[in-house]
Amino acid sequence: MTLAIRHVRVTPIAFRDPPLLNAAGIHEPWALRSIIEIETACGRVGINETYGDLPMLDALAKAAPALQGLSPWDLNTMEDRVAALVSPAKTGSEFLGEQISLAPGTHVSKNVAKVISAFEVAMLDLQGQLAGAPIVDLLGGAARDAVPFSAYLFFKHAEHIDKTRTEYLPDPWGEGITPEQMVAQARRMIDQYGFKSIKLKAGALPPEQEVAAMLALAQAFPGAPLRIDPNANWTVATSLKVVEQLRGVLEYYEDPAPGLDGMAAVARESDVPLATNMVVTDYKEFADNVRLGCPVRIVLSDHHYWGGLRTTQQLACLCQTFDMGLSMHSNSHLGISLTAMTHLAASVPHLAYACDTHYPWQDDEVVQGGRLKFEDGSLRVPRTPGLGVQIDPEALARLHDNYQHCGIRNRDDLGQMRKYDPTFTGKQPRY
Numbered sequence: 315m316t317l318a319i320r321h322v323r324v325t326p327i328a329f330r331d332p333p334l335l336n337a338a339g340i341h342e343p344w345a346l347r348s349i350i351e352i353e354t355a356c357g358r359v360g361i362n363e364t365y366g367d368l369p370m371l372d373a374l375a376k377a378a379p380a381l382q383g384l385s386p387w388d389l390n391t392m393e394d395r396v397a398a399l400v401s402p403a404k405t406g407s408e409f410l411g412e413q414i415s416l417a418p419g420t421h422v423s424k425n426v427a428k429v430i431s432a433f434e435v436a437m438l439d440l441q442g443q444l445a446g447a448p449i450v451d452l453l454g455g456a457a458r459d460a461v462p463f464s465a466y467l468f469f470k471h472a473e474h475i476d477k478t479r480t481e482y483l484p485d486p487w488g489e490g491i492t493p494e495q496m497v498a499q500a501r502r503m504i505d506q507y508g509f510k511s512i513k514l515k516a517g518a519l520p521p522e523q524e525v526a527a528m529l530a531l532a533q534a535f536p537g538a539p540l541r542i543d544p545n546a547n548w549t550v551a552t553s554l555k556v557v558e559q560l561r562g563v564l565e566y567y568e569d570p571a572p573g574l575d576g577m578a579a580v581a582r583e584s585d586v587p588l589a590t591n592m593v594v595t596d597y598k599e600f601a602d603n604v605r606l607g608c609p610v611r612i613v614l615s616d617h618h619y620w621g622g623l624r625t626t627q628q629l630a631c632l633c634q635t636f637d638m639g640l641s642m643h644s645n646s647h648l649g650i651s652l653t654a655m656t657h658l659a660a661s662v663p664h665l666a667y668a669c670d671t672h673y674p675w676q677d678d679e680v681v682q683g684g685r686l687k688f689e690d691g692s693l694r695v696p697r698t699p700g701l702g703v704q705i706d707p708e709a710l711a712r713l714h715d716n717y718q719h720c721g722i723r724n725r726d727d728l729g730q731m732r733k734y735d736p737t738f739t740g741k742q743p744r745y
């Protein structure tokens with residue numbers, strides 16, 4: 315059968331990442347991803363982008379034989395085979411020790427869902443090419459022609475501490491610490507991309523400074539929906555104090571306090587809707603939230619660790635059933651991930667918020683034609699078959715070369731922060 319999958323290629327890549335601050339520490343100079351290419355016997359190739367840390371590369375290597383001889387249409391068999399080959403291994407907290415669990419995608423406990431997602435999108439790309447239809451049509455059709463994203467702001471240093479990396483030029487964003495600098499950061503991002511909503515990554519500086527930045531943003535961008543996300547780095551008491559200081563400012567309040575219990579304690583005292591990508595990250599946690607009466611009102615989905623585009627559509631149905639909202643989380647990524655997010659978000663009528671994206675923080679690309687273009691803060695949903703983007707082989711080789719030379723094999727925001735402050739523990743909640 316010429317349609318049968320005969321080869322899976324996984325290429326780890328690295329691209330420059332600015333010194334962005336968060337609750338766990340600070341971004342390293344290079345972010346890792348991996349590019350998946352699934353090739354059929356007749357030479358057709360479906361592509362995708364996912365995490366690039368070593369445990370993920372190991373899981374992908376373990377699971378690749380599952381695809382041998384499979385039709386690109388047979389997603390259910392792929393899922394069964396991957397689940398059989400990739401054990402859930404340790405839980406996220408065992409893996410991360412005391413470090414804050416910022417990115418559920420880096421947890422090995424999510425390996426099965428992450429690998430299924432990695433293969434599913436590439437197989438959907440193949441399906442779309444075979445059917446002559448964009449992925450969004452395979453998902454039921456577009457509920458919108460363009461998907462809005464938000465301006466995702468970070469407190470940041472002007473330069474990385476690693477001065478020996480001569481190949482790393484300072485990024486154009488400059489320092490982002492004071493309220494004035496954060497307004498300038500937002501202005502630059504909005505001028506360049508047209509975003510209408512603003513998210514501030516918090517949990518990095520003392521809360522008073524972060525509140526001051528939010529109030530400055532609210533004043534500078536009246537009417538713009540605003541969110542703040544300290545990644546559970548605040549106690550319940552601090553979370554309540556902050557939400558009071560930001561009264562009337564927030565569209566939603568993302569992961570202020572640790573754990574579902576912490577979130578429930580905040581929800582009991584505040585009427586601002588709580589959102590999460592930390593405590594509802596799979597169906598079991600979804601059920602836990604429902605059992606508690608839904609203290610979390612908005613789930614930030616992420617197909618990379620929820621198990622793919624179709625699973626995220628199911629998540630959307632569940633959210634609708636329980637009268638919960640749906641938004642979209644991101645990590646440092648390039649255009650293939652962004653395109654998959656766009657197809658998915660376009661296919662989910664219930665996803666009514668502007669999605670998160672780290673895209674403006676990256677300056678490189680792996681797809682042909684270079685950086686994707688936002689219009690008025692949104693990305694148009696591709697109408698060409700499959701994902702609608704193709705790999706640029708030269709760019710892939712260059713980004714793989716970065717990977718070979720960057721020396722980073724696992725994201726380590728905590729270790730990077732210890733270069734600045736050896737006493738930094740990363741223990742949560744810090745404030």
Ligand SMILES: O=C([O-])C(=O)C[C@H](O)[C@@H](O)C(=O)[O-]
Nearest residue numbers: 336416417591643644645646
């Ligand atoms: O919404 C979130 O929690 C994130 O985007 C998690 C990320 O890891 C973010 O904190 C980052 O990139 O530093």
Ligand SMILES: [Mg+2]
Nearest residue numbers: 543568569591
């Ligand atoms: Mg978050």
